[in-house]
Amino acid sequence: AETPEYLSLEAGEIPKKDLHDNSGWIKVIAGEYEDLSSGIPNYMKQFLFHIHLEGGKQFSVESEQGTEYAAFLPLHNVMINGAEHHKGEFIEFDRDKGVIEIDNPSGSAIDIILFGGEHYSEPIVAQGPFVMNTQHEISEAYNDFYKGSYGEIDYSLVK
Helix, strand or coil: CCCCCCCCCCHHHCCEEECHHHCEEEEEEECEECCEECCCCCCCCEEEEEEEECCCCEEEEEECCCEEEEEECCCCCEEECCEEECCCCEEECCCCCEEEEEECCCCCCEEEEEEEEECCCCCCEEECCEEECCHHHHHHHHHHHHHCCCCCCCHHHCC
């Protein structure tokens, strides 16, 4: 188990690079893309990219066999692998090796969040602020919280 820690990154510290052919840019919030590597520690293979794609441009990435890929379209419609998707959609891709091709047919820039990583095979139980592997672990987490085992926040340090 890893010791919890807090890491503060300002927007300017997120690795960013221009895409070829003046297509836009990519920010690597977590993980790695080409020569960019996020400052956020990675304990398993995972990635989170913010892609800004200019009007009429295209971006593609090769997917790896067995790796999970998904996209979220926060504000704009987009074409992904030839199919139209709408703002607010969450798109999950299969785990086969291939290419994810994002096309912006509009005349203005769009933003896409592309993320994923290796398959997480352990059971997941979520309740309130806790995510554990079993309902029993959730109960223990609540008991520890109410006993004060998680410590206290020193609000004089909060700005």
